[in-house]
Amino acid sequence: MALFGKLFKKKEPSRPEVVPVEAVELQDAPFNLNDTLRDVANILSLDAQEKRISIVYRMKKNVPSAVIGDRYKLSRLLSDIIGNAIDFTDKREDVVVQISRNESNDEALELHFEVIDYGVGMDETIVEENLMPMLTSDTPAAAFEIRGSGLQRARDIVHAMQGSIRLSSRPKKGTRVNFHLLLSAENLKEKRHYRLPNKEGVGRKTLVVDNDIGSAKAVVPMLEYFRHDVSVGNVADLAFMESYDIVMVSSEYWSDELYADIQKLGDACPKIVMIESMINHQEVEERALEYVDWLIYKPFTQQFVFEMLVALYSDALSTAPEEPEAAAPETPAVEEAVKEEARPEPHVPEEVAPAADTAKAKAVSAVEAFLNGTVMAGEQNERSVYCKSAHQFFVAADGLAHCGNDYTAFVEKLKEAIWKYVKADRVIMGMIGQGQLGEAAEYCVKMKQSLAELGVYKLACLADLLEAACRERNAEEIEALTNAIGFILKQTISSLDQFIEQSKYKIR
Numbered sequence: 001m002a003l004f005g006k007l008f009k010k011k012e013p014s015r016p017e018v019v020p021v022e023a024v025e026l027q028d029a030p031f032n033l034n035d036t037l038r039d040v041a042n043i044l045s046l047d048a049q050e051k052r053i054s055i056v057y058r059m060k061k062n063v064p065s066a067v068i069g070d071r072y073k074l075s076r077l078l079s080d081i082i083g084n085a086i087d088f089t090d091k092r093e094d095v096v097v098q099i100s101r102n103e104s105n106d107e108a109l110e111l112h113f114e115v116i117d118y119g120v121g122m123d124e125t126i127v128e129e130n131l132m133p134m135l136t137s138d139t140p141a142a143a144f145e146i147r148g149s150g151l152q153r154a155r156d157i158v159h160a161m162q163g164s165i166r167l168s169s170r171p172k173k174g175t176r177v178n179f180h181l182l183l184s185a186e187n188l189k190e191k192r193h194y195r196l197p198n199k200e201g202v203g204r205k206t207l208v209v210d211n212d213i214g215s216a217k218a219v220v221p222m223l224e225y226f227r228h229d230v231s232v233g234n235v236a237d238l239a240f241m242e243s244y245d246i247v248m249v250s251s252e253y254w255s256d257e258l259y260a261d262i263q264k265l266g267d268a269c270p271k272i273v274m275i276e277s278m279i280n281h282q283e284v285e286e287r288a289l290e291y292v293d294w295l296i297y298k299p300f301t302q303q304f305v306f307e308m309l310v311a312l313y314s315d316a317l318s319t320a321p322e323e324p325e326a327a328a329p330e331t332p333a334v335e336e337a338v339k340e341e342a343r344p345e346p347h348v349p350e351e352v353a354p355a356a357d358t359a360k361a362k363a364v365s366a367v368e369a370f371l372n373g374t375v376m377a378g379e380q381n382e383r384s385v386y387c388k389s390a391h392q393f394f395v396a397a398d399g400l401a402h403c404g405n406d407y408t409a410f411v412e413k414l415k416e417a418i419w420k421y422v423k424a425d426r427v428i429m430g431m432i433g434q435g436q437l438g439e440a441a442e443y444c445v446k447m448k449q450s451l452a453e454l455g456v457y458k459l460a461c462l463a464d465l466l467e468a469a470c471r472e473r474n475a476e477e478i479e480a481l482t483n484a485i486g487f488i489l490k491q492t493i494s495s496l497d498q499f500i501e502q503s504k505y506k507i508r
Contacts, residue, residue: 024073024160028184031071033063034303037097039498040078041278041299042396046405047086049397053095054277055082055299056214060100061225065193065302067109069161069183072501077157078113080150081177085117088175093118094214106189108162108182118174127169135165154179194306196226201313204245205229207237210275211250212298219248219300226309241270246312248273248296254288262291271312278395297395367465367477371484393488394495399455410454414496417454421447422493424459425485428466432478441470459492 037057041048048055078097085095095117102110134144134151138159141152158165163181196202206228210216216232223230228246231237238258241247247270249258254274262269271293278297294308396410403410424447431440444467451460462485469477 024156026070026073026160028069029071030066030068030186032065032303033067034065034301036071036075036078037299037301038278038303039075039495040082042394042499043075043079044083044086045278045397046400046407047083048095051086051089053086053089053093054212054215055086056094056096056212056218057299057301058096058098058218059221059302061221062101062103062191063099063111064101064109064185064191066190067183067185072498073157073160074181074183075498075501077154077179080154081113081115081179084150085115085119085175085177088119088121089117090119094212096214102180105182109185109188110180110182112180113178115177116174121169121171121173121175123171124169127167131167135167194225194302196306196309196313198313201226201309203227203229205243206231206246206248207241207244208232208248208275209234209238209250209253210248210298211252215275215298215300219305222300222302222305225302225305241265242268244270246271246273248275250275251288259287259291273308273312278397367469367480370461370465371480393456393458393492394499395455395457396499397455398457399453402453402455411500413454414500417450417456418493418496421451421459421489425482425489428485429482432470432482437470437473441467444470456492456496459488462488 041055044055047053082095082097089095095115098114098116100112102112130144130146131151133139134141134146135155138156146152155165158179158181161181161183163179165177165179167175167177169175203226206223208216208219208223208230210219210232213232220230220232231244235253238247238249238253238261241261242265249272251274262272272291273294273296274288274292276295276297278299294311296304296308399414400407400410403413424443428440428443431437431443444463448460448463448467451457451463462481466478466481466485469481
C-alpha cells in the first residue's frame with residue numbers, strides 16, 4: 001500500500017509543478033465505528049497474514065460506537081495508514097491502533113487516532129523536511145518531492161474532517177502517526193452505546209488466555225465496559241477455570257488435556273469462548289466446536305464483545321442496540337405450502353410420533369441456535385463445517401485464500417455473488433409460496449456452496465438450514481428462517497459493498 005511511497009531528493013534545484021488539490025467531498029450518514037474497524041481488518045487481511053502481523057485495537061471507554069460521518073472516507077484513511085504500518089513492520093510484530101475522545105469538545109465528536117508500528121522507521125530529517133510540511137499544508141506531495149498518493153490522500157481526508165495529522169519516526173524504532181478528526185452523533189453527551197438486554201451478562205468473572213498478549217490486554221477494557229472482572233492469564237491458569245464465569249481461550253491452545261478438563265467439569269464448566277484471528281485465520285478443529293459456546297475473532301472490537309455476551313446470556317438476536325431490528329417480511333402462507341407439498345406422504349402412525357418429535361426438536365434447536373447467534377456443534381454441524389463461523393457475516397481472509405489470494409479475482413467473484421443473490425429472499429420465498437419446496441432446497445444448495453467459498457458465512461449457513469427445513473417440510477423452521485433472511489441478506493450485501501468499495505484502493 002506504500003503510504004509514504006518513495007522519498008527522494010532531486011539533483012536539480014527546480015521544484016516540480018504544483019497541481020491544484022481536489023477538495024474531498026464528505027457524505028455524512030450514521031454508522032457503527034466498530035464495524036468500520038472490522039472492515040479495515042478485512043481489507044488488510046492478506047498483507048497482515050503474509051507477515052503474521054496482528055492488528056490490535058485499543059479504544060477508550062468514552063468513544064461511542066454510533067457515530068455520524070463519512071464511513072467510506074474514514075475506512076480509506078485507516079486502510080492507508082494501517083496498511084503502511086504493516087508494510088514497514090517486521091514479521092510477527094503488532095500494529096497498534098489507539099482511539100480516544102476529547103471530551104472537552106462539546107460541539108462535535110473529536111476523536112484521536114494513533115497508529116503505531118515497530119518497523120524500520122525513517123530518519124527524522126526526512127520527516128521534518130519532507131513529510132511534516134506536506135502534512136500541514138494543502139500543497140500536493142509532488143511539490144515536496146514525494147511519490148505515492150497514499151499519504152496525500154490520508155492528509156486530505158483528515159483536513160476535510162477538520163482535523164490535523166502528525167508523524168514521528170526513528171530508524172529501527174518504528175513510526176507513529178497521530179491524527180484527530182471531527183465526527184458527530186445523535187447525542188454528543190452519550191457515551192455508552194452498548195447496553196445488554198438483561199443483567200445476566202453484566203459483572204462476570206472472565207479469564208482471557210490468548211497467544212498474543214497485546215490482543216489479550218486490548219480486550220480487557222472492552223469487557224470492563226460491561227463491568228466484568230477480567231484477568232489475563234496463561235495456559236497454566238486453565239487448570240482453575242471453574243473459578244470463572246467466562247473463559248476465553250486461543251484456538252492455538254486447544255489440546256487433549258483441555259478437552260478432558262472441560263468434560264470433567266460437566267455442568268460446573270464456565271462459558272467457553274474460542275479466540276480465533278480474522279487475519280491469520282486457520283481452520284478450527286471441528287472437535288473443538290462441541291466444547292465451545294462462542295467463537296470470537298481478532299482484532300477484537302466492542303461490537304464483537306457485545307455480540308458474544310448477548311449470545312452467552314440472552315436469547316435476544318445478537319445485534320447492536322443502535323441498529324434497527326429486522327423487520328419480518330411477509331411469509332407467503334408457509335403452512336399451506338408445506339401441507340400441499342406433504343399431502344402425498346403416507347400418514348405417520350401415532351406410535352412413531354415421539355421419534356419424529358425428537359428429530360424435529362433437534363432440528364429446531366439448530367435453527368434457534370443460529371438465530372440467537374450461538375455456535376452449532378455436534379450432529380447439528382455435520383452438514384456444514386462453516387457453521388463454526390455462523391455469527392460472522394463475512395471473513396475476507398477465507399474468501400481470498402479460496403481465490404489464491406488474488407484480490408482482483410476475489411472482488412469480481414463478490415460482485416457476481418451480489419448480483420446473483422441480491423433478491424435471494426424473494427426468490428426463495430416465492431418458491432415456498434408456490435409449494436416448490438424441492439426447488440427451493442436446490443436453490444439453497446447452490447447458494448450456500450458459492451457463498452461459503454467466498455467467506456460469506458452467515459448467509460451461507462442460513463441457506464444450509466433452510467435447505468434442510470425445506471427437505472424435511474418443517475413449516476416452523478421455514479417460517480423462522482424466511483423471517484430472518486431479508487435482514488441477514490441486507491447486512492451481508494452492505495458488508496460486501498463496503499469491502500469492494502475499499503478494495504479499489506488496494507488493487508493497483
